[in-house]
Amino acid sequence: MSQYSMKTYDHATLLKEAGLVAASAAGSIILDLGNGFMEADLIIDISALEVAGGDEIYTISLEGSAVAAMTSGSVELAKATFGNNPAPADADTAVGRHMVPITNELNGTLYRYVRLYTTVAGVIATGINYSAFLAKK
DSSP, X not given: OOGGGOOOOOGGGEEEEEEEEOSOXXXXXXXXXXXXXXXXXXXXXXXXXXXXXXXXXXXXXXXXXXXTTOOSSOEEEEEEEEESOOTTOOSOOOSEEEEEEEESEETTEEOOEEEEEEEEESOOSSOEEEEEEEEEO
């Protein structure tokens, strides 16, 4: 593990408990980041992912909204793709810790509330098992 991926876990910034995702779905945890600008790293710890079929792709997106229930006005603040990556990538994603730099600002608008959305594509037998949290810069 590199020094750059050694981030301190704070349960208050948990976005997803460890567990399997086998179908596209929004996360059940919504974080309130407060009124100000925030820079952080989205830490995604993958413990298992299916790639045996050759067409499995998992996209983990950080959604932002000004609405606490995330029922309207949601935007994609960041995303990371795992599994059988299409061109120009040519290697399957490995298990381990992945770090994605994020902010809660997009096009001049601050988004107070965030959650994860996992998109699962391909012929899936098992899926992806991961946990995720935000870590301070």
